[in-house]
Amino acid sequence: MASFPGRHTRHLLGLEGMTPDQIEPLLDLAESYALLNRSRKVPRDVLRGRTLINLFFEDSTRTRTSFELAGKRLGADVINMSVAQSSVNKGETLLDTAATLNAMRTDLLVVRHSQSGAPALLARKVEASVVNAGDGMHEHPTQALLDALTIRRHHGTLGGLKVAICGDVAHSRVARSNIHLLTTMGSSVRLVGPPTLVPGNLGQLGVDIHHSMEDGLRDVDVVMMLRLQRERMSSGLIPSAREYFRFFGLDRRRLDLAHKNALVMHPGPMNRGVEIDSSVADSDQSVIQEQVEMGVAVRMAVLDRLTRSRQTP
């Protein structure tokens, strides 16, 4: 499943198995794109004449927009295909969709799908480079990369940090990609949440498990909150939003248990008052907006790298 950005791979399907010398240059490239975005000086020929298709089987304006912007700024022809409009509704199989996009001479295929492994399946059938934009409960690699870049900008390194990932870890591809990346880069990761959302078997991933925020946040350098899907309540995994916030919401008092320079992160969109309190979401320690900014930069770096790696085989 490891896949990027080694010389012999052309997809970004997940971060599991990637090495620090693959990750660091990618973050460096993204950092340079962040500066170019600020100065509106992005070179428009990086992806000129290339076709990027955003193939989203799950709705996500935020991630889709981020990839769309990344592609357009680099000069690609960008096409959005959402499942609601697509032939999938007419009963077409995923592999037939892949064959169709392939025949259209797609260069970059960004895929979000509710089933783990769908992007990898597509990757085997297309000549395009496939970027996993989130698949089931598997991975969301560009999210973890943008998180890493944001952390590195503030702490100067990813090595030796203590990072708490809090909330619905069990169902989170964001958490999974972050665990792979952060442990690979030498950080120690703690998962924090109720046993229904942070079961003990996640310890196999080389992380510590905490079922209390008070324990889990102590002395950490980064507090990464996850979005609580509202369907977790209807399915009985948590009692109510109010109860959840009382025990596992991030507020000022709990944040003060962390290192005084600890970063507050959230992949968005936030449920204010459910998993996070506005007093910390909007505080000086919050880097939530910077995560969004780095998201565009990271995606530009990924699209650039995947394209260049194919031009010089």
Next chain:
Amino acid sequence: MASFPGRHTRHLLGLEGMTPDQIEPLLDLAESYALLNRSRKVPRDVLRGRTLINLFFEDSTRTRTSFELAGKRLGADVINMSVAQSSVNKGETLLDTAATLNAMRTDLLVVRHSQSGAPALLARKVEASVVNAGDGMHEHPTQALLDALTIRRHHGTLGGLKVAICGDVAHSRVARSNIHLLTTMGSSVRLVGPPTLVPGNLGQLGVDIHHSMEDGLRDVDVVMMLRLQRERMSSGLIPSAREYFRFFGLDRRRLDLAHKNALVMHPGPMNRGVEIDSSVADSDQSVIQEQVEMGVAVRMAVLDRLTRSRQTP
């Protein structure tokens, strides 16, 4: 609330408070873009490298397309975000959406929203220039600007004209923006419609009120019809489409009460046979298609001006 295009402002939120020396140069610029559109000679570098996001919380293909075309013709990267797809559905607040778009380094944010004041609220939170594409019952400034440009092309001036705005004025942001602009430019404005849709207190805006088309249209230079929202019937403000047309629809006989060169205008889409009869909508006096054409030109001028004003602070 006044906002454009003075040296110290960078948004177009409304026309209230704008002065003739702000409006005239903008119409001149739009006029030049109208010519460039016809000859397909628009310079593509005006907005090159700039990001325009169309953020539409209300559906409007016509206005969205007009802004999309304006941005693309000037070379911008244009992204459409409609609320049906956006994180707002996931409970994200308007201000969090603003923060996200800001972090993505958006330069121009075109906003339509059902609540009056929403674009102004966003404008306080983003570095982008915000263009109000219609907010609640407040303003729709580019519509009034395109109406003004269309009138000026035919009558040579906006000063000293008599303009009748007819129909559902009470609920119309189009009417409100037109009233501000036209009275500022020296035209006299009459509002015409039944008391439920043209209540007497609108007289505070410096306009005359008429409850009969026969009175209101006499000797005017411009007849501006408004679209009748069908929900006005279900809510009991008017009895039926047929009754409405009988008393307040524009037909040949009523139009003949106006000046013989009077223009017939409508912001579209028209309800033929409800507020307007085809015999006048398609007559020589109708400038309804020209309004659409000027719409693209006016939006190009606005996007251009807002962008340039920021480059030379």
Next chain:
Amino acid sequence: MASFPGRHTRHLLGLEGMTPDQIEPLLDLAESYALLNRSRKVPRDVLRGRTLINLFFEDSTRTRTSFELAGKRLGADVINMSVAQSSVNKGETLLDTAATLNAMRTDLLVVRHSQSGAPALLARKVEASVVNAGDGMHEHPTQALLDALTIRRHHGTLGGLKVAICGDVAHSRVARSNIHLLTTMGSSVRLVGPPTLVPGNLGQLGVDIHHSMEDGLRDVDVVMMLRLQRERMSSGLIPSAREYFRFFGLDRRRLDLAHKNALVMHPGPMNRGVEIDSSVADSDQSVIQEQVEMGVAVRMAVLDRLTRSRQTP
């Protein structure tokens, strides 16, 4: 109804009435675009500064994407308008929509509509060149052109071939356009299907009618399968998908009745196991993916030709 690409026409509304010396150069141009697509060397100035609007009253991601890609690769500003969002929902007439798009200075208008003749109706009201992307049960000319190009690439010619078109011919605009094109180019066409879907009066089109696959496929050079609309079952025209496949599905055994080099074609998306078996859809004889690839190339050729023909009047 004949319309393209003679010197005196500027639309592509259908293939009926076109002559071989109109069709061949278009296929040649498309062939050259197919090569440019593969090498990512499409000149981006062919449609620079031109506006292409995809106006789809029926959903079709596949065809819309193909036109969108074709336009973008040639440098056009491409706008997608789907009916679900458009003013048509607000009661606007088709002709008012035409007038609006015209006023926006649209150069190329790609139209799909459920009613036969709608693109032709629009063509009379706009200055843009109109391309019919499928109208009711009338025509789908670019589909037939891409089919023809695909056949020509394999058989070297369109003259003297035997082509079987199988399935729901009665309701198929794809079949209708193919019949016009193939008979014009000198191929002989057989229609194959149950009498409910291939009624005898289709013989008026200069084709042979067969109600058994075993008869119809014998010695043909091309087997063109049509997509079976599932609503044909609910409306009682066919008994069930399983029954349909048993009598009219294409499988290995039936394909072996055709010429040994016979091509297998399908306009997509396929209903595997209904009208076509995977063993033939994925066989060496299948050119279904190549059809998709030629689709983009053919649309580029059409957009190019229509635009150039207007520049040198």
